[in-house]
Amino acid sequence: MPSIFLPLAENLASAIRSIDEISSFEGVRIDLTFTQLQEMGHSKEESEIPTKIGRQHDLYTLMSKAVLHNLKQSVLSSSLKKHAWILSLELKMSGTFLNVIPKCPSMTFDNTQFRILVNLRLFLDQPDLLPGIRCDCHRNPVIDNRCHHMLTSCSKMAFGLRVHNSVLNTLKECLQSGGLLVTREPTNMFQNVFDADSQFTEKEKNMRPDLYVHGKQDSHYDI
Amino acid sequence: MFMASKTLIMIYDEYKNIVIDVSWIHPFPIYGNAPYTREKSVIPELNGKRRLQEKREKYEAIATANNLKFYPIIFENTGGIISQSYEYLQDLLKVFSGGYQGSALLRQYWKNRISCAYFHSVASEIETKIKYLTGVRYVDQRYENRASFIQESSSIDYHC
Numbered sequence: 001m002p003s004i005f006l007p008l009a010e011n012l013a014s015a016i017r018s019i020d021e022i023s024s025f026e027g028v029r030i031d032l033t034f035t036q037l038q039e040m041g042h043s044k045e046e047s048e049i050p051t052k053i054g055r056q057h058d059l060y061t062l063m064s065k066a067v068l069h070n071l072k073q074s075v076l077s078s079s080l081k082k083h084a085w086i087l088s089l090e091l092k093m094s095g096t097f098l099n100v101i102p103k104c105p106s107m108t109f110d111n112t113q114f115r116i117l118v119n120l121r122l123f124l125d126q127p128d129l130l131p132g133i134r135c136d137c138h139r140n141p142v143i144d145n146r147c148h149h150m151l152t153s154c155s156k157m158a159f160g161l162r163v164h165n166s167v168l169n170t171l172k173e174c175l176q177s178g179g180l181l182v183t184r185e186p187t188n189m190f191q192n193v194f195d196a197d198s199q200f201t202e203k204e205k206n207m208r209p210d211l212y213v214h215g216k217q218d219s220h221y222d223i
Numbered sequence: 224m225f226m227a228s229k230t231l232i233m234i235y236d237e238y239k240n241i242v243i244d245v246s247w248i249h250p251f252p253i254y255g256n257a258p259y260t261r262e263k264s265v266i267p268e269l270n271g272k273r274r275l276q277e278k279r280e281k282y283e284a285i286a287t288a289n290n291l292k293f294y295p296i297i298f299e300n301t302g303g304i305i306s307q308s309y310e311y312l313q314d315l316l317k318v319f320s321g322g323y324q325g326s327a328l329l330r331q332y333w334k335n336r337i338s339c340a341y342f343h344s345v346a347s348e349i350e351t352k353i354k355y356l357t358g359v360r361y362v363d364q365r366y367e368n369r370a371s372f373i374q375e376s377s378s379i380d381y382h383c
Contacts, residue, residue, distance in 0.1 A: 076261070076264070076265070080251075080259055080260070080261055080263075080264035081251045081259065081264070083264045083265065084250045084251040084259075084263075084264045084269075085250055085251070085301065087250065087264075087265075087267045087268075088250035088267075088268075088299045088300075088301040088303050089301050089303065090267065090303070091267075091268070091271075091299060091301065091303025091304060091305060091306075091309075092303060092304055092306075092309050093298075093302060093303055093304045093309070093334055093337070093338045094299075094301045094302045094303030094304075094338075095302075096302075096334060096335050096338040096339070097302070097335075097338055097339050097342045100335040100338075100339060101335075106336065106339060106340070106343070107335060107336070107339045109342070109343065109346060112346075112350055113343070113346035113347060113350060114346075116345075116346045116349050116350060117342055117345070117346050120345070120349075121301070126349070126353065128350075128353045128354075128357070129353050129356075129357070130356075130357050133356050133357065135356070136356070143356070144253065147349050147352075147353070148249065148253050148300070149253065150348065150349055150352055151247075151249060151300045151345065152249045152253055152300065153253070154352075157348070157351070157352065157355075159348050159352070160247070162344055162348060163247070163341065163344045163345055163348065164245060164246075164247070166340045166341070166343065166344040167245060167298075167337060167340050167341050167344075168245055169340070170336055170337050170340040171243070171245065171296075171337055173336075174316075174333040174336065174337065175315060175318065177333075178316075178318035178319050179318065180238055180318060189242065189289070189291070190285045190286070190288075190289050192289055193285070193288045193289060200284075200285050200288070204285050205285070207281070207282070207285070209242040209243060209244050209282065209286075209293075210243055210244050210245050211242070211243040211244075211245075212240075212241070212242050212243075213238055213239075213240070213241040213242075213243065213315075214239070214240070215238050215239035215240070216237070216238045216239075216318065
């Protein structure tokens with residue numbers, strides 16, 4: 001495990017030693033040389049965003065990889081669900097709300113909302129929830145302290161539907177702003193099955209996908 | 224003779240006839256009797272991939288039969304998108320091509336917007352639900368409990 005207190009780097013050699021110590025973990029030994037340090041920062045990642053390029057970013061990535069590995073190992077021995085949660089947090093777009101720019105109203109949260117989200121992200125109890133309170137949905141379960149019940153199985157007050165619709169509307173807005181023709185929940189999408197003796201049932205033919213992208217509208221020609 | 228004008232709309236093939244289904248799933252089961260083992264907990268995107276498979280079984284065959292492309296977009300409840308769906312989303316966002324740094328910033332902006340839309344609604348729904356269940360919303364809605372009413376009523380001089 002890396003030391004808790006970060007040593008004050010008095011010179012470059014001690015700084016490199018400190019980085020080596022933090023970046024090394026079980027089975028992986030990091031031994032940076034001055035030449036390696038100089039070469040860092042030139043590799044361009046898949047992201048073209050300027051903040052994710054540079055020596056500082058490379059060093060940060062190197063150290064955070066080891067810290068995350070150590071954290072996961074310690075969590076795995078205590079709680080399996082928390083470990084699964086951390087794995088899920090590693091997915092793309094899970095933490096973008098924490099450092100989005102520009103700070104327009106649709107990308108900012110008030111204090112209560114932000115507290116709820118940070119507690120949710122850190123797998124902590126929701127402070128505003130009274131412990132032991134029962135939900136008013138059809139099974140009347142006791143709500144777990146982290147409010148995961150509301151995220152998953154609570155259909156009361158159309159929780160899931162509202163979340164689903166808000167994202168869907170944003171995705172539709174996004175695609176439309178790119179010049180695509182988009183329809184939400186179109187009907188009769190699967191009626192034109194070309195195979196005459198198809199195996200599809202009427203129920204399947206009447207399914208409604210969330211979005212239908214007609215195509216990109218290039219230009220209009222009036223005749 | 225009057226001829227009504229007709230509009231021709233040119234449509235690119237690349238983005239033509241795509242159906243999208245958006246879905247959410249929790250990274251681990253919170254109810255049920257099935258044991259949640261250590262083996263399951265170390266597999267990333269386990270539930271997300273299962274949901275992806277379910278959606279494909281539901282839509283893909285009929286979509287292909289109708290000459291449609293099917294893009295399942297699966298999120299986990301942490302707000303993360305599973306890797307295959309992320310590729311589909313990237314594919315869709317290629318519509319923003321050209322401009323500053325290949326429109327990378329514009330694509331990033333829309334990813335942020337989608338992510339924030341999810342978190343906004345999750346936060347507001349949890350807040351509303353907690354207030355509803357703990358009775359705070361009821362208390363707030365009572366006129367006599369509002370700060371403005373208390374302030375006004377306390378300033379009235381009943382002795383005059």
